[in-house]
Amino acid sequence: ESYTRTAPFENEPWHLPDGRSIKVISAPASSAGGVIYVFEDITERLKLESTNKAFSNVQRETINALSEAVAVFGTNGRLTLSNPRLSALWKLPMQALGQNPHIDQIAEASGRAMPEDGASIWRDLKRGIIDLNPTRSDQTGRINRSDGRLLDYAITRLPDGQTMMTFLDVTEGASYSRVLKERNDALVAADLLKDAFVENVSYELRSPLTNIIGFADLLAGTEGDTLNERQTAYIEYIRASSVTLGVLIDNILDLASVDAGIAELNPEPLSVQMLIDKARAGLSASFPEVSGNSTNLVVEIEPNLPEFIADGTRIVQVLYNLLSNAARFSPPGGEIRLSVSHRADRMLFIIEDEGPGLTDELRSAILTRLDTPSAGGRLRGAG
Known part of the structure; x- marks a missing residue:
């Protein structure tokens, strides 16, 4: 066919067994006859074209994805x-x-x-x-x-x-971010409102509570047989409840101070006996059954305990809360045991009672800020 053509013609590439590809072009030599063949090695060009095509396909699929x-x-x-x-x-x-x-x-x-x-x-x-x-x-x-x-x-x-x-x-992401911001702003506003409310209510309660305690003490100190036995018992319950309420108000104010970042500690040398006496006095005022021996408070102090440095008000507060909680859950005639010992550089206070104990659910929730388990409790304490 090459001999019969009158114009140059590019034949199909020859793909040789050694991997090379050859382009063949045939053209008439002259009017007298003959054929000229031109051979070109296009192996590298085909490789480049194949690589470029593969790269383009990958690029296209990547962009589409x-x-x-x-x-x-x-x-x-x-x-x-x-x-x-x-x-x-x-x-x-x-x-x-x-x-x-x-x-x-x-x-x-x-x-x-x-x-x-x-x-x-x-x-x-x-x-x-x-x-x-x-x-x-x-x-x-x-x-x-x-x-x-x-x-x-x-x-x-x-x-x-x-x-x-x-x-x-980014519509969904922006909407989600906006909802989160609005929710966070609402939570911050609610938290500020709660703190202001708690602080205001706590201070507003102090004045009437002081009056209640004062008049209850006045009635309890009345001479003669003005009050009968039942009335005297009522007065004692009023005084005990007032003391407990006062402790709760102090706790609320302390919580507000901690949230506001203005709570301060006043460390000083402390005597273990002095701390226990103050906690016991508060407990007896809030729980007459403890002072009346209906519930037995046993205190065990390791001999020769040294003084230690801490905030006395906070230590008494913690002891009172724990003891009042134990008194609340102790059965009539039960025993509350407070033991104090010295371990290395620490003072160890252990409080035990004969109450029902804590379930796994209550154990995980007991350290939350305002959790108060009520199962088995007889009286509400400040712990």
Whole structure:
């Protein structure tokens, strides 16, 4: 066939067993006859073409798999590369995007798909596409579309002069962040309101409570047989409840001080016996059954205990709370045991009672700020 042709002809490449590929071109030698064959080794070119094709396919699949919408524009303002996410986000047909439309055509199509602001958004973005200033910087921003979608966009200049634009739909994330912020603001406001309420109520309760305690003490100290046995018992319960309420108010104020960051400790040398005497006095005032031997308080102090440095008011407060809680849960005639010993550089206080103990559920909740287990309790203490 080569001898019968009158014009040069490129034959199918020859793929040799050694892996080389040869391009063969045949052409008539002259009018007198004959054929000229030109052989070219195209092995490396085919390898480069294959590598480039594979790279392009990987690039295409990668761009198509991105969650961002991607659009690459040439220096002439025409779309050279895009992914399906761009089509879905802006309601543009993939077929139209595949025809390398100009950015003005994209703006018109977006205006038809989203009449409210589709065209105006793309006209604003056009400035970043057609700006050929070599010193221009990349741009980022957020688009608030009329349909409620929030889009973060970025315009990046590529090394070959083209411009890449990406869009990321952040509507759900922004809504979630806004809800979290609103919830956090509400919690902060509620916490401040709670603290103000607690502090105000606590101070407002002090004055009437002082009056109650004063009049109860006055009635209890009445001479003669003015009060009968039942009335005397009632007065004692009023006094005990008033003492307990006073302790609770002090605890609430302490809690408010801790939350406000103004709580202070006053360390000083302390005697164990003095602390126990104060805690016992408070307990007897709140729980007459302890002083009346209905509940037996046994105190065991290790001999020759040294003084130790701590805030005496806080230690007495803790001891009172724990002892009152033990008294509350102790059965009639039960025993509360307080033992104190010295371990290395620490003073160890152990309080035991014969109450029902704590369930696993209560054990995990007992250290919360305002938890008060009530199962099995006879009287409400401050612990």
